[in-house]
Each structure stands twice: as structure tokens, then as C-alpha cells.
Amino acid sequence: MKIVNSSDFTDLKGKIIIVSRASCDIVSYLYNVADVITDYDTITSHVAIVSREMSIPSVVGTENGTQVLEEDMFVTVNGNTIYGIYGD
Numbered sequence: 001m002k003i004v005n006s007s008d009f010t011d012l013k014g015k016i017i018i019v020s021r022a023s024c025d026i027v028s029y030l031y032n033v034a035d036v037i038t039d040y041d042t043i044t045s046h047v048a049i050v051s052r053e054m055s056i057p058s059v060v061g062t063e064n065g066t067q068v069l070e071e072d073m074f075v076t077v078n079g080n081t082i083y084g085i086y087g088d
Contacts, residue, residue: 002015002016002017002018002071003017003018003019003066003069003070003071004017004018004019004026009026009029012029012032012033013032013033014032014033014034015033015034016033016034016035016036016037016075016077017029017033017035017036017037018037018038018065018066018069019036019037019038019039019066020038020039020040020066021038021039021040021041022036022038022041022045022046022047022060024046026047027046027047027050030047030050030051030054030056031054033056034056034057035056035057035058035059035077036051036056036057036058036059036060037058037059037060037062037065037069037077038058038059038060038061038062038065039061039062039063039064039065039066040060040061040063041060041061042060042061043060043061045060047060048060057077057078058077059077059078
């Protein structure tokens with residue numbers, strides 16, 4: 001898992017990325033990631049729609065995912081439920 005700020009899009013292959021808010025710039029990097037978690041987006045946001053079309057599980061609108069989750073923490077992302085983040 002990797003918490004990504006607005007400029008750090010390196011070494012994302014196969015990782016769950018956590019961003020505060022996903023911009024359109026992040027879309028080109030989604031080809032490498034396993035899952036996406038955001039703090040502020042909604043189910044109709046650009047990142048939610050694009051990740052769905054790319055078959056990448058995503059959990060959007062967590063409100064505090066970047067604060068609660070830590071780098072290299074073990075989490076399971078379940079994009080099928082409203083409560084989609086389960087961590088240790």
C-alpha cells in the first residue's frame with residue numbers, strides 16, 4: 001500500500017494507492033495499481049468511473065483514509081460494499 005501525495009507517482013505497480021483527492025492527472029497511473037482509496041471523491045467522480053471501467057477496485061469518500069491507513073499496512077479493499085476498508 002502506498003499513500004500518494006500530489007507529486008509522488010513512482011513505484012505504484014501492484015500497490016493499493018491512497019490519495020486525498022484524485023485528479024484527472026492520476027488516470028494515466030491507474031494502469032499500474034491494484035486498488036484505489038480516496039478521502040473525498042464520490043461514486044460518480046472521475047476516478048470512480050475510470051477505475052470501474054478499468055476493473056480496478058476502488059473505495060472513494062472514506063473521509064480519513066489517508067490519516068487512518070499507513071504505508072505498508074495490510075488492508076483488504078472491497079469495492080462492493082459501502083464499508084470497504086478493513087485493516088489490522
